[in-house]
Amino acid sequence: MGVKERLEKGLIKVPGGTILIAKMADIMAWARKSSMWSLTFGLSCCAIEMMATAASRYDLDRFGMFFRATPRQADVMIVAGWVSVKMAPFIKRLYEQMPEPKYVIAMGGCASAGGPYRDSITIVKGVDQFVPVDVYVYGCPPRPENLILGILKLQERIRREHLAEKNGLPKPVREPIIIPEAGATG
Amino acid sequence: MIAAVIQFFEQHPLLWTFVKAVVLASFTLMIPLAVIWIERKVAGFIQSRLGPLHVGPHGTLQTVADALKLLLKEDIVPDGADKRFFYIAPYIAFISTVLSFMVLPFAPGWVALEMNVAVLFVIGVSLFNVVSILMAGWSSNNKYSLLGGLRAVAQLLSYEIPMVLSVLAVVFYTGSLSLTEIVEYQVKHGWNIWHPPIMIAALIYFICALAEINRTPFDLPEAESELVSGFNTEYSGMRFAFFFASEFANNFFITAFAAALFFGGWDGPILPPIVWTFLKVFVMIFVFMWVRWTPPRLRIDQILRFAWQLLVPVSLVNLLFAIALGVK
Numbered sequence: 001m002g003v004k005e006r007l008e009k010g011l012i013k014v015p016g017g018t019i020l021i022a023k024m025a026d027i028m029a030w031a032r033k034s035s036m037w038s039l040t041f042g043l044s045c046c047a048i049e050m051m052a053t054a055a056s057r058y059d060l061d062r063f064g065m066f067f068r069a070t071p072r073q074a075d076v077m078i079v080a081g082w083v084s085v086k087m088a089p090f091i092k093r094l095y096e097q098m099p100e101p102k103y104v105i106a107m108g109g110c111a112s113a114g115g116p117y118r119d120s121i122t123i124v125k126g127v128d129q130f131v132p133v134d135v136y137v138y139g140c141p142p143r144p145e146n147l148i149l150g151i152l153k154l155q156e157r158i159r160r161e162h163l164a165e166k167n168g169l170p171k172p173v174r175e176p177i178i179i180p181e182a183g184a185t186g
Numbered sequence: 187m188i189a190a191v192i193q194f195f196e197q198h199p200l201l202w203t204f205v206k207a208v209v210l211a212s213f214t215l216m217i218p219l220a221v222i223w224i225e226r227k228v229a230g231f232i233q234s235r236l237g238p239l240h241v242g243p244h245g246t247l248q249t250v251a252d253a254l255k256l257l258l259k260e261d262i263v264p265d266g267a268d269k270r271f272f273y274i275a276p277y278i279a280f281i282s283t284v285l286s287f288m289v290l291p292f293a294p295g296w297v298a299l300e301m302n303v304a305v306l307f308v309i310g311v312s313l314f315n316v317v318s319i320l321m322a323g324w325s326s327n328n329k330y331s332l333l334g335g336l337r338a339v340a341q342l343l344s345y346e347i348p349m350v351l352s353v354l355a356v357v358f359y360t361g362s363l364s365l366t367e368i369v370e371y372q373v374k375h376g377w378n379i380w381h382p383p384i385m386i387a388a389l390i391y392f393i394c395a396l397a398e399i400n401r402t403p404f405d406l407p408e409a410e411s412e413l414v415s416g417f418n419t420e421y422s423g424m425r426f427a428f429f430f431a432s433e434f435a436n437n438f439f440i441t442a443f444a445a446a447l448f449f450g451g452w453d454g455p456i457l458p459p460i461v462w463t464f465l466k467v468f469v470m471i472f473v474f475m476w477v478r479w480t481p482p483r484l485r486i487d488q489i490l491r492f493a494w495q496l497l498v499p500v501s502l503v504n505l506l507f508a509i510a511l512g513v514k
């Protein structure tokens with residue numbers, strides 16, 4: 001059941017055109033989920049794969065996602081790559097500079113938990129130590145399909161969040177979504 | 187029924203002005219929705235991608251979603267910002283765009299305000315845009331914004347001069363400052379673009395127009411690789427949306443202005459005039475996007491040198507030719 005069907009339910013035909021009737025909450029959730037601009041920054045090897053996801057073959061713009069250079073205009077932060085101890089404060093600051101509502105995707109083993117550098121003293125063991133992470137994407141580096149799956153799951157979550165708000169339920173606790181290895185998802 | 191409506195508005199000119207203002211402002215807000223979508227599709231086409239695809243049929247609702255989302259975002263005003271100027275800068279940019287749409291003839295009689303100095307008015311009003319960019323850059327209290335704002339002013343002012351000179355060539359050639367009269371002249375005597383001095387003027391206008399709307403070879407004010415996002419770095423949510431909208435509406439306007447000056451405005455066979463205007467505008471917008479997504483960015487000194495050392499002298503000489511050939 002996509003946005004399309006829900007919109008069709010609210011479409012009323014009048015002579016000479018159509019009127020769209022929908023609940024504000026639905027439209028809000030729809031707008032938020034279909035226009036997630038992400039912050040331009042890449043930290044290491046995973047960033048290359050993130051760029052590949054945005055470029056010709058996989059094309060993130062299909063989902064309305066493109067990269068904005070300034071945190072003030074971004075909605076999603078894709079942390080792609082390992083975070084050194086010196087880098088961490090800057091990532092935190094960038095996160096704080098983003099306007100609400102904002103989401104974080106930890107891409108790859110390093111951003112999720114330290115990855116191959118787990119034993120290094122200079123690498124932070126996962127960005128979730130200082131910013132709340134919504135989606136963890138498996139891989140070293142994750143395949144573009146995996147990252148896209150993570151983005152789609154995040155879109156679903158954004159929609160659900162607002163539906164819960166609309167029905168007067170408490171906002172669901174933001175439990176992280178974990179995207180497993182490609183192929184294992186079924 | 188229609189006659190009654192017309193009579194009603196004739197009796198209440200103030201109401202009629204209000205209606206026109208509302209229509210123009212909403213038109214200026216709607217145009218970017220279409221232009222941005224086309225831009226993203228064209229960009230996708232040039233980079234062998236697909237562009238927006240999943241939001242609405244073929245991504246047509248993408249920009250609607252973007253606009254709604256920007257409306258709903260948190261509105262951040264930096265602590266150190268000069269609040270008053272920070273608040274009004276986007277609206278000044280937007281109002282300057284709406285004002286320039288005011289004198290644009292879309293079809294015979296389809297002009298919000300018939301003005302006999304329309305060309306002058308447009309040039310004056312479009313300079314407000316520069317003011318708003320400088321305001322935004324200065325009041326954000328951010329080094330990137332400030333640099334972006336200053337660069338924008340340097341660039342826009344130096345390109346304004348050859349642009350005005352090339353527009354003046356048209357004015358001298360057709361002997362009128364009114365856009366409607368310029369178009370009517372072309373309906374009678376053939377499009378201006380086919381006359382040699384105007385041809386060069388059109389070329390100069392095209393280059394300057396690229397610079398005026400910050401398109402790629404000249405997109406230094408928001409050079410992402412060096413200035414984060416230029417003058418709008420600190421803007422979020424709705425205020426940023428106004429900057430974005432006015433930029434793309436300006437894109438539309440500058441091509442519509444060119445259509446009226448060089449390509450005969452609404453003139454064309456078979457199809458109704460309004461269709462011709464939009465056809466010409468969108469073909470030109472496509473060319474602009476084509477340029478935007480192909481060449482790389484220039485340096486600021488190269489840009490300024492190009493304007494002052496080449497474009498200004500050439501357009502001055504060209505203006506002399508236009509005066510010599512155009513005087514009746």
Ligand code: SF4
Nearest residue numbers: 045046081108109110
């Ligand atoms: S997860 Fe692998 S590919 Fe990604 S940043 Fe770490 S080491 Fe590089």
